[in-house]
Amino acid sequence: MSTAGKGNAYLEQVVAQQAVLEDDLRARRGAPVGESAPMAGPLVKRERALGGPEPEKATPGPVDVRITGFWRWKNVLVPPNAFVVHTRRGREKPLHIGLGVSFRFNPATDSFLVVPGATQTILINAYCICRELQGVLVQGYVQWGIQTFPTAYRKLDFGDPEDPMRLVNIQLREQAEAAIKDKVATMGVRDVLSDKQPIIEELTARLRAVAEGEDNGDQGLGLRIVTVQIKEAVVSSSRLWENLQKPYRAEQGQIARLAELQSEEAISQREMAAERLKETQRLEYERELAGLRARNEAWQFDTEVAERLRRTQRKHDDSRAVAELETETTRHALRMERERHAEEAETGRLRIERERELKRLELDGELELARSRALADHERALLDVERARMRADIDNQQTPASLQAKLIGLLPEIMAQLPKPEELRMVSINGSDRTTVSGLLAELAVVVGVLRSAIDGDRPDS
Structure with missing residues (x-):
């Protein structure tokens, strides 16, 4: 792979971005290298000396596993997004295996392995040689996860305490780079730069055959390939990269220059047409302005004459x-005076008629009142006569027995109204004693006889 003296700036930028992305994806857990653990306090040292329980602590690595308890009675708390396998001495099969399983732990006989269950991302930088024997850098990424953990922990090495997935990522990265290099070796430079789908298909097929096995059989590693993507394909040689771009750039430069010439020609024609149009419009504007000035002066003269005439007419119209x-005001005042006199006369006549009507109503009211009083006195006299007659009829209809009963009922009132005697002397002629019941009955019989004789004497008169 040869590079130009000035280097490939685009290639350097892509490599730098890949390094930053790898640093961002790298897990940062635990204390930095060289930083010592904090010194234990006096209370912690005292608990250790007395054999007390150890404080809770987290295991180093990307998975936050907490171990609580002391000595042989410890508990391992596993996050819900991490796989764990728990084995014991003398047991062939694991005691616990699965996702997010927590369990009791005896350090003397037990051992466990915790692996992250989240999807992992592998960044790929494959320096390849294409069919034209030119260097090409292909960048991509592979996302994978654990599908069958019982198979994966037996076939893969998760023993790195800092990053259990490091060795698996390295193995998958090497296989991915080999697949990309094999596929790029059969393709041309332009095919690699323009169409990355064949590389993605080849890489996906190879990784799935290794990770998942043929037809999901037992030959796989218990992993699942989530996605495979190719991000960049960069030519390593800056000179070759420029040569590949030159035809297109030259074509685009030619098109741009022709466009500039056409634009300049169109602009010059448009400028000339604009100048001619501007001059024509200026002449038309001057002619229109001259006509407008003449019309404006004539209109001003007509306006002044019309205004003088209007003012003269308005002055005479205002005088009239x-x-x-x-005149109308004087007539209206006279008319209002006549109407006022008529209204006053009508008001006086109505007042006299109202007073006469009131007097007549007062006389009618007094006569009606006298008539009502006389009628009431007459009716009252008739009621008195009727009442006396009815009383006489009632008295005539009373029997001697009822008179005697009424007299007996009135005796207490008669006795109460009699004057109180100062001295009481009793003389018994017939030998009867009034203080006894027999004497009182004799007296009552005498009184009743006297009353009966009086009543019989009154009946012939009535």
Whole structure:
């Protein structure tokens, strides 16, 4: 591979970008080389001396695995995105194997291996020689992941404590570079630069045959190729790169020069046409301006004459209008005076009629009130006569027994209204005692007899 003295700037830029990308993809876990672990404090040293539990710590490497507990009673906590296999002394098969499996761990008899389960990316820089024996740099990347971990951990080496995937990535990178070189050796420079699909197909077929096996059989490594892409294909020789670009650049330069000539010719023609059009328009503008000036002067004269005439007419019209308005104002004042007198006369007449009507209504009201009072007195007298008659009828219809009962009921009131005697003397002629029940009944019989005789004496008169 020969290079020009001034070098290939595009090639150098591509290589530098590839180095930066590799540095970004490289896992940065754990402390830098040469940095010592922090000194343990006095409390930690005291716990260690007493045989206490060790503090939690993470294993070095790209997978954040935590180991807790002390001595033989430890727990290994595996992230959910990492594969793990746990074996024990004397056991042929693993105790635990799978994705994100945590387990108890005895350092004396057990061992485990943790491998990242995330998709891995391999950057490829293949310095190839094409069919024309020219150097070509092909850059691409391969993304792969673990598909069958029980097969992968037995066939591949994940023993690097810092990066378990490093050796596998190196192996796959070497196979990918070999496949790319084999395919590029059968292609021309222009084919490599313009069509990268044959390289992608060849690389994908070879890597899948190695990683997944033929027809997904047991011959594979338990891996799965996710994607294969070719990013760049750069000619290593700067002179060859320039020579490949010269025909196209010359053709494009010719096209550009012809376009410039056509543009200049079109521009000159357009400039001449623009000058002629500009001069023609200037003459037309001057002619139009002269006509406009003449029309403007005539219009100004007509306007001034018309304005003087309008002002004279307006002055006389205003004088006539003022005289007419004054006459109309005088007539309106007289008319308003007549209407006011008529309204006052009508108002006086209405006031007299209203007063006369009010007096008539007052007299009618007094007569109606006197008539209502007389009628009420007459009806009241009739009610008194009717009431007396009804009372007489009620008194005539009463029986002696009812009179006696009413008299007996009124006796307490009669006795209460009698004056209180200062001295009470009792003389018994017939030997009856009024204080006894028999005496009181005799007295009542006498009183009842007197009342009955009085009633019988009144009946013939009625």
